Amino acid sequence: MANICVCARFRPAISKEDGEALCIARSDSRSFTLEDEKDEQHMFSFDKVFYEDSEQADVYEFLARPIVRDAVEAINGTIITYGQTGAGKTYTMEGANIMETDNHKKGLLPRVVDELFEAINSCGETAAYKINLSMVEIYMEKVRDLLDLSKDNIQIKEHKGHAIVLCGVTEILISNVEEALKFLSSGIANRAVGETQMNKASSRSHCIYILTVQKEMEKEKRVSTGKLVLVDLAGSEKAEKTGAEGRVLEEAKTINKSLSALGNVINALTSGKANHIPFRDSKLTRILQDALGGSSQTALLCCCSPGLCHFSESLSTLRFGARAKHIKASSRIGWKEEMHDKKQEILSENDVKLKVLDLRERILKKLREKLDAETVKLIGEEFVVDGLLCEEVDSSHEEGGILCHIKSETIASWKEATNKLVKTIAELGGENHMLKKVYELMKVEYEKMMHENERMKMEYEKMMHVTKRLQANLRKTDARYSVLVRGFWFLASTCIFLILAYWLSF
Numbered sequence: 001m002a003n004i005c006v007c008a009r010f011r012p013a014i015s016k017e018d019g020e021a022l023c024i025a026r027s028d029s030r031s032f033t034l035e036d037e038k039d040e041q042h043m044f045s046f047d048k049v050f051y052e053d054s055e056q057a058d059v060y061e062f063l064a065r066p067i068v069r070d071a072v073e074a075i076n077g078t079i080i081t082y083g084q085t086g087a088g089k090t091y092t093m094e095g096a097n098i099m100e101t102d103n104h105k106k107g108l109l110p111r112v113v114d115e116l117f118e119a120i121n122s123c124g125e126t127a128a129y130k131i132n133l134s135m136v137e138i139y140m141e142k143v144r145d146l147l148d149l150s151k152d153n154i155q156i157k158e159h160k161g162h163a164i165v166l167c168g169v170t171e172i173l174i175s176n177v178e179e180a181l182k183f184l185s186s187g188i189a190n191r192a193v194g195e196t197q198m199n200k201a202s203s204r205s206h207c208i209y210i211l212t213v214q215k216e217m218e219k220e221k222r223v224s225t226g227k228l229v230l231v232d233l234a235g236s237e238k239a240e241k242t243g244a245e246g247r248v249l250e251e252a253k254t255i256n257k258s259l260s261a262l263g264n265v266i267n268a269l270t271s272g273k274a275n276h277i278p279f280r281d282s283k284l285t286r287i288l289q290d291a292l293g294g295s296s297q298t299a300l301l302c303c304c305s306p307g308l309c310h311f312s313e314s315l316s317t318l319r320f321g322a323r324a325k326h327i328k329a330s331s332r333i334g335w336k337e338e339m340h341d342k343k344q345e346i347l348s349e350n351d352v353k354l355k356v357l358d359l360r361e362r363i364l365k366k367l368r369e370k371l372d373a374e375t376v377k378l379i380g381e382e383f384v385v386d387g388l389l390c391e392e393v394d395s396s397h398e399e400g401g402i403l404c405h406i407k408s409e410t411i412a413s414w415k416e417a418t419n420k421l422v423k424t425i426a427e428l429g430g431e432n433h434m435l436k437k438v439y440e441l442m443k444v445e446y447e448k449m450m451h452e453n454e455r456m457k458m459e460y461e462k463m464m465h466v467t468k469r470l471q472a473n474l475r476k477t478d479a480r481y482s483v484l485v486r487g488f489w490f491l492a493s494t495c496i497f498l499i500l501a502y503w504l505s506f
């Protein structure tokens with residue numbers, strides 16, 4: 001998935017909206033028009049649009065499945081649901097209920113869990129997997145551990161390798177789908193939920209589900225990790241419309257503030273002058289730093305209500321999505337290049353170590369020819385102690401870990417590049433095919449023209465021959481004509497002379 005995959009979803013009208021006019025006119029599976037009461041139209045295009053009749057499974061297949069598959073291969077991914085309160089974010093994420101078994105109502109989260117376990121169970125014995133689950137919510141600008149409510153102010157730190165870490169968050173090792181759903185269900189029960197006019201069970205917090213997939217390859221003695229983050233954002237809302245007051249109003253203000261901070265980050269990332277991205281302006285943007293500014297594969301689902309009365313909220317949600325669509329790999333390249341440089345640095349360090357090792361082996365081999373084995377061993381150890389020569393490179397050490405991490409980043413960028421290449425190759429293939437056809441046509445035309453040319457050449461030669469003959473005839477005719485003229489003048493002058501002579505004789 002290049003850059004950010006942005007989709008829009010319109011939920012069906014709910015009972016209290018029955019009979020209400022709709023604000024959406026479908027174009028195709030990627031674009032639609034939003035219309036207000038005055039028939040003013042706003043065209044939008046996304047990677048995919050899920051209309052009112054779309055299935056939960058369709059959303060999962062398009063938006064989440066590729067990211068989940070990649071997480072198993074140690075590529076980080078983030079899925080975010082965004083939108084107005086009551087627009088269907090939680091329904092999309094969790095389903096009607098996290099334990100829901102009805103396939104029509106089952107949300108992204110249980111499907112993600114299913115797919116993760118299916119993927120790791122079908123990979124054979126080449127690798128051992130561990131899946132850990134963490135769940136936090138950002139409520140009133142505090143990060144709370146939903147799996148251990150005593151941790152109600154978790155700190156966010158940035159690791160050396162730019163990864164965002166939640167310090168001390170509970171991580172539960174889950175070994176099967178049932179266990180995962182059980183913990184998810186108890187975490188969800190701990191979420192801050194309140195009733196607003198718009199939504200009976202409105203999420204008053206941003207909820208973040210983190211599934212970490214650790215893959216241990218025994219043969220290669222390597223461990224790699226893929227982090228899958230699902231974010232169910234709290235809904236943006238207009239206080240006057242939701243009828244919020246008191247605590248609910250305070251919650252709404254905090255939610256709107258953090259969503260504005262998210263909007264500012266998106267604006268900074270898409271403005272092209274991203275010297276400073278205000279990730280630190282809110283807990284939400286800080287946690288999403290990885291997903292938006294880093295190397296994670298990210299999918300954003302803009303949830304909207306289809307009713308005309310929600311037009312302005314839907315418009316602002318969709319504008320947010322349209323803006324996010326412009327977050328390009330370029331703003332995330334800095335990180336990738338840094339990782340690439342780091343990788344090169346480590347690789348060249350290892351290269352030097354290998355050369356030194358080779359030198360050590362050669363020296364010790366020479367010494368072995370002259371000295372006994374024990375003395376050579378002692379000298380070898382002395383070399384290492386003195387720092388003259390190094391010990392063998394162990395790829396499973398710290399660098400191995402960094403390399404694994406870098407590898408996942410590199411795989412992601414290579415994958416992205418490969419996808420682009422495949423697309424370009426397909427396009428070029430099409431162009432090539434067309435050019436070949438044009439070439440064939442031109443060849444036929446050229447041959448026709450050459451043939452015509454030959455014919456014209458022959459015609460020309462014939463004409464030249466005729467012209468020459470005509471010229472020769474003309475010259476002959478000219479000569480005859482001058483003889484005749486001269487003869488005529490001779491005869492005429494002779495006659496005149498004879499007439500004069502005759503006349504004079506009288």
Ligand SMILES: Nc1ncnc2c1ncn2[C@@H]1O[C@H](COP(=O)(O)OP(=O)(O)OP(=O)(O)O)[C@@H](O)[C@H]1O
Pocket residue numbers: 010011012014083084085086087088089090091092096199201202203204233234235236303
């Ligand atoms: N695709 C859908 N199909 C059927 N019902 C839906 C769909 N999407 C949402 N709903 C229903 O709409 C209502 C509001 O949805 P939901 O709670 O998911 O909204 P939300 O965006 O999470 O709101 P908030 O931000 O307030 O938490 C719920 O009753 C939900 O069951």
